[in-house]
Amino acid sequence: MSYEMIAILMFASMMVLLLTGQRVFAAIGFVASGMVLMLYGTGGVEIPFSQAFKLFNWFPMLTLPLFIYMGYILSESGIAEDLYRMLHVWFGRVRGGLAIGTILLMVIISAMNGLSVAGMAIGATIALPEMLRRGYDKVLITGVVQGGSSLGILVPPSVVMVLYGMIARQPVSQLWLAGVIPGLLMATMFVIYIWVRCRVNPDLAPVVSDEELAMPMREKLALLRAGIIPFAIFFAMTGLFVMGVTSLVESSAVGATSATLAAAWKRRLSFKMIHETARKTLAISCMFLWLILAALAFGAVFDGIGAVRAIETLFITRWELTPWQVIIMMQLSFIVMGMFLDDTAMLVIVAPLYVPLVKLLDLGFDNQLIWFGVLYTMTCQIAYITPPFGYNLFLMRAMAPKEIGLLDIYRSIWPFVIMMATTIALVMFFPQIALWLPETVRGR
Template identity: 65%
Template sequence: MSYEWIAILMFSTMLLMMITGQRVFGAIGFVAVVAALFLWGPGGSDMGFSSVMKLMKWNALLTLPMFVFMGYVMSESRLAEDLYRMFHVWFGPLPGGLAIGTILLMVMISAMNGLSVAGMAIGATIALPELVKHGYGKPMISGVIQAGSSLGILIPPSVVLVLFSLIARQPVSQLWLAGIVPGLLMAALFIIYILIRTSLNPALAPPMPAEERARITWAERLHLLRAGILPVLIFVAMMVPFINGWTSLTESSVIGALSAVIAAVLKRRFTRQVFEVATRQTLAITCMFMLIIMAALSFGAVFDGLGAGRAIENLFLREMGLSPLQVLLLMQLSFLVMGMFLDDTAMLVIVAPIFVGLARVLGFDLIWYGVLYTITCQIAYLTPPFGYNLFLMRAMAPKDFTLGVIYRSVVPFVLIMLLTLGLIIAFPQIALWLPHSIYGQ
């Protein structure tokens, strides 16, 4: 059997195992180990051990539990609830105001947590009941929460960009800066869509009732503005020392986690239950990530041993004679397709090393390419059949939010994400302006 057919067989077997309900790390790891034994005999059994050793040398992964812990402390100590109350009061009188407030809440949460799962948890527990109570349509509720939470992997401190920096050997500080403007642009486009959609159909997202608005005094509104100060201070305390080179990435993540704990203590909400829930969830998510990365490293090592990177480079550049832009579009399209079946972390560790090398050969800026990859991951979070946020939404939402409603709700937001992706491909300075301004060309 040729190496090309072995690679095809590996991918198809892995996807088949996922369709049958196997865990992601189990499917990827099993295929990697069997392929290694088939290709290299007993020596292939060392592949998994080598992956574990490689994983242990990625010091930047120490930031993962810190960022996750920070997000869960914000959620469990109800600091995020204070934020949502602020947005509720200030934007509620507008048609679609609560949906706009939910997007802004997700932007703030994204600035304190590098994963989308924390945003989903906060959106489903805080925003969803309020949106339902105020008569918002189910597609609007589901779409806003899922799309807004996906901003967590683009706006710093993004864990996906940390992993990309390890693979592409690019400075994570520049990748984080490159994600800020595209993340805010995408959030702004979400808000513009909500305003247009609700102006055409006000019943889909009615404004706060007049009697409820009348009960809120200006003193209360101004007092609620203080809820936004703590998150901003946490973000500044974490990012400014790192961007200026005063602290390492790991040290900054610890500062962020400690800042969240101090904020919860000052609010007198850091209880034993908050600490226990945040710690348990941090442990569960960190272990899940580590298992997926370990399995994906093994798979990627086998795939690379088959010469997949050189074969793809030869196919695109020599046999097909494609231009650099055409190759870039094909790479993004393949990420979108694979994202329907693969976890974004697995996709990053398995396929990104091949495409990063190809992007380097083509002369693309890898900081810019990292932003394109991350936006593609966001889209993958919302696309069937295995969109991560789709299943999280189904698990967290009431039973009347059926899979059909959840699937339909993300369509306009996926189109907006594709528009953002197209804008950044056409105008790379959207992503590169901020890192170039701070660190120089």
């Protein structure tokens, strides 16, 4: 059997197992281990075994549970809920102000958490009922929460970028910095869209009444204290890292410790909350570890049979595609796969193929794998909110108030998908949008 047929058999077997409903890490790991035994016999078990030790020897792996813990403890302690009340009071008089404030809230939560799940949970349970009660259009605000929560995987500390960095062997710090400007650019697009649409059609977003906001300026200023803790945690964590005072792992420890101290200072730290936070952190961290281990084993086998070189020959030699045409094909495949797979499954499937190929392409600039990681992460954002899979679609359906139906959820996403696709196109045509900040910080 040729190596090309072996590669096709590996992918076909993996997809069949995934379609049967098997866990992603189990399907990928089973195919990798089974193919090793078929190709190399019992001695081949050293390949997945060595990948496990490679994973455990990678020091930045420690950041994963720490950032997940930090996000959950901030969510469970109600600090994000306090932040929303502050935004409600200060943005209530602006047309569409609560929707704009919700986007800003999502950016802040993203900077504290690194996952879209926490932002979605807070937005669906706190922001949606508040805006519905004040007469906001349900389709508009459903899209706002879904689009805003997806920023969690782009704005640092992004857990998805940690996973990409582990598999692609790229510095996580550089990936985080590369995601800052594209993330803020996307958030700015969202804010402008909300403001313009609410100005054109004021019925979509009524201004909050004077009675609701009738409070002394002294009380309004006191509410600003709700924003101090999240910003202090974010700047303590990222500021110390950027200045070179702490390493990546130390910064994650600073964030986790600061979040715990903030919950204690608010007198919301309890054994029950710590137990629930630890349980959720352990569950998600273990899931990611198994996924990364399966991906590394699959990639080692895939690269060992020469499949990456075969794909390179197919794209560049036989089809005579230019490097940019290859990148565009990769992005299109991401979007198609994202309709059926989640971000981690998509990453472990394509990383063995695409990462070595991107390294070989001549695109005319440096740090191609960092730039490609940002492209992949932004495409994951589209995958989160597009049917039929769409993680955020499922979460929204489960947590949204009963007056918001599935059709409303589907109708709400398309303006935000278009804005995300526009941002991806801008980063593709102008790579320095993503690369300027990491190159500048590294130069210093």
